[in-house]
Amino acid sequence: MGKAFDIMLIFEFIPTLIHYLGVTLQILAVSIILGFVLGIAAAIPRLYKIPLLNQLVILYVSFIRGTPILIQLFLVFYGLPALLMLLFSIDITRMEAIYFVIITYAISNGAGFSEIFRAAIRAVDYGQTEAAFSVGMTSRQNFFRIVLPQAVRIAFPNMANSVIGSLKDTSLAFTIGVMDMMGRGDTLIAATAHALEVYLSLSIIYYIVVLLFEKIFSKLEKYFNRYQKADVTAVA
Amino acid sequence: MTIDIPFIWVAFKEIIKALPITLILTIVPLLAGFLIGIVVALVRIYKLKYLYRIANGYVSFFRGTPIIMHIMVIYFGFPLLLDQISLRFDLGLQTNNIPIILFVLIALTLAAGSYLSEIIRSGIISVSNGQLEAAYSVGMTKFQAMIRIILPQALAQSIPNFTNIFVGFLHTSSIAFLVSQKEVTGAANIVASVNLKFLEAFIAAGIIYWGITILVEGISFLLEKKVTAYNRGGVS
Numbered sequence: 001m002g003k004a005f006d007i008m009l010i011f012e013f014i015p016t017l018i019h020y021l022g023v024t025l026q027i028l029a030v031s032i033i034l035g036f037v038l039g040i041a042a043a044i045p046r047l048y049k050i051p052l053l054n055q056l057v058i059l060y061v062s063f064i065r066g067t068p069i070l071i072q073l074f075l076v077f078y079g080l081p082a083l084l085m086l087l088f089s090i091d092i093t094r095m096e097a098i099y100f101v102i103i104t105y106a107i108s109n110g111a112g113f114s115e116i117f118r119a120a121i122r123a124v125d126y127g128q129t130e131a132a133f134s135v136g137m138t139s140r141q142n143f144f145r146i147v148l149p150q151a152v153r154i155a156f157p158n159m160a161n162s163v164i165g166s167l168k169d170t171s172l173a174f175t176i177g178v179m180d181m182m183g184r185g186d187t188l189i190a191a192t193a194h195a196l197e198v199y200l201s202l203s204i205i206y207y208i209v210v211l212l213f214e215k216i217f218s219k220l221e222k223y224f225n226r227y228q229k230a231d232v233t234a235v236a
Numbered sequence: 237m238t239i240d241i242p243f244i245w246v247a248f249k250e251i252i253k254a255l256p257i258t259l260i261l262t263i264v265p266l267l268a269g270f271l272i273g274i275v276v277a278l279v280r281i282y283k284l285k286y287l288y289r290i291a292n293g294y295v296s297f298f299r300g301t302p303i304i305m306h307i308m309v310i311y312f313g314f315p316l317l318l319d320q321i322s323l324r325f326d327l328g329l330q331t332n333n334i335p336i337i338l339f340v341l342i343a344l345t346l347a348a349g350s351y352l353s354e355i356i357r358s359g360i361i362s363v364s365n366g367q368l369e370a371a372y373s374v375g376m377t378k379f380q381a382m383i384r385i386i387l388p389q390a391l392a393q394s395i396p397n398f399t400n401i402f403v404g405f406l407h408t409s410s411i412a413f414l415v416s417q418k419e420v421t422g423a424a425n426i427v428a429s430v431n432l433k434f435l436e437a438f439i440a441a442g443i444i445y446w447g448i449t450i451l452v453e454g455i456s457f458l459l460e461k462k463v464t465a466y467n468r469g470g471v472s
Contacts, residue, residue, distance in 0.1 A: 004316055004319075005313075005316055062446070062450070063442075063446060065403070065449065066403075066445060066446035066447075066449035066450060067407070067442045067445045067446050067449075068406075068407035068408070068410035068421065068445055069407065070407075070410045070411065070413075070421055071410060071421060071424075071438055071441055071442045071445060072442075074434065074438040075435070075438050075439065075442060078434040078435040078438065079435050079438075079439075082238065082239060082435055085238075086238065086239075168301070168302040168303075169302070171302040171304050171305070172302075172304065172411070175414070182304075195308070195312040196309065196312040196313045196316065199305055199308040199309045199312065200309060200313075202305060203301045203305040203309065206300070206301045206302055206305065207297060207300045207301050210300040210301070211296075211300060214300075
């Protein structure tokens with residue numbers, strides 16, 4: 001196989017691997033969007049203390065935060081088909097692996113987001129709600145026009161971190177056989193036996209994408225804080 | 237495919253034997269990474285010439301790439317590097333004899349160092365400047381002020397963050413199974429493959445991780461109460 005380590009190979013592999021960045025980003029985007037919806041749905045019972053649902057959400061969040069994403073991936077991959085078979089006798093064992101990955105990451109992101117939303121909505125000063133009521137807004141108007149816009153601003157940095165963390169987590173999707181960047185890297189290793197070079201090129205790609213995301217998010221954060229005075233610590 | 241509930245207990249008893257390795261893979265990197273983290277944080281706070289650029293690069297790169305990459309690059313790269321060195325200096329090192337767990341520990345330590353340095357840094361920055369001024373005013377040196385006044389307060393404030401990192405690395409250690417380590421996830425995988433009961437084995441592994449996470453969060457909660465008992469602001 002020639003030299004044991006060839007630095008040029010790192011740059012030769014990058015174009016091949018970057019071709020599969022789309023799959024990685026697709027997993028990320030869909031699971032973030034689904035996770036967002038799930039997160040809102042899970043935050044509502046906790047904010048309004050809806051009995052039973054509240055306890056269920058606490059259990060859900062605790063479980064997701066208490067187990068590694070790898071275990072969650074395996075549980076969905078092996079558990080979801082069994083569950084659907086048992087309850088509705090639907091056979092999804094032939095479903096493509098990428099859907100299992102998206103479902104897992106959506107469930108995982110949903111738990112994280114629900115906690116972030118909850119904390120952000122709690123962080124909005126109650127005086128804002130009182131002021132909204134005092135000018136005659138309904139509770140619904142208050143939520144959508146007053147509380148939510150401010151909560152988004154507070155939640156944004158945490159959400160950005162979560163998205164970046166999720167991007168890095170997608171590198172585990174290949175363990176159940178998804179052909180993303182890591183999966184393609186695996187086949188490259190099998191073909192060329194240059195594992196180190198493949199992983200170095202993958203690191204470079206991930207690093208650049210993460211840096212890009214960080215840049216975009218910090219721009220967005222500035223935009224969200226544009227009406228904010230220097231002191232943003234004044235939250236109750 | 238149906239669920240064999242009694243087998244979960246059988247798998248649980250088998251998998252929990254691998255718990256010590258998971259704990260080693262969690263605690264050792266965090267302790268070693270803590271030392272790296274303090275040094276890196278201080279280098280970045282005092283902006284030591286040249287060194288702080290290296291420290292910035294280290295933190296940014298390790299936080300910007302998935303941990304699986306660190307494990308893989310060191311797993312494949314370290315033996316190559318050692319072979320070259322041993323060939324050059326005629327040391328006669330046998331890299332095949334080095335246990336794989338050592339590579340995993342090195343990779344996780346480097347990753348932990350970068351994450352912990354950020355936490356320690358933000359902890360140090362959050363200690364009010366008046367504390368430093370007070371320390372100087374009673375004649376402490378820069379070193380004494382840091383060790384006796386700033387660091388204890390910074391670390392006490394960072395306990396929730398340390399807990400998050402601990403839980404995060406407990407979960408991250410599951411990646412080690414990809415380089416054939418027999419920790420909890422690896423053991424679950426073996427039990428699953430031998431008995432062809434994947435779902436049950438991963439449920440058992442999930443319960444183990446979940447249990448430890450809840451335990452750690454409980455301990456941290458008590459610790460936080462104890463450490464911050466003297467931290468009273470205002471009139472309360």
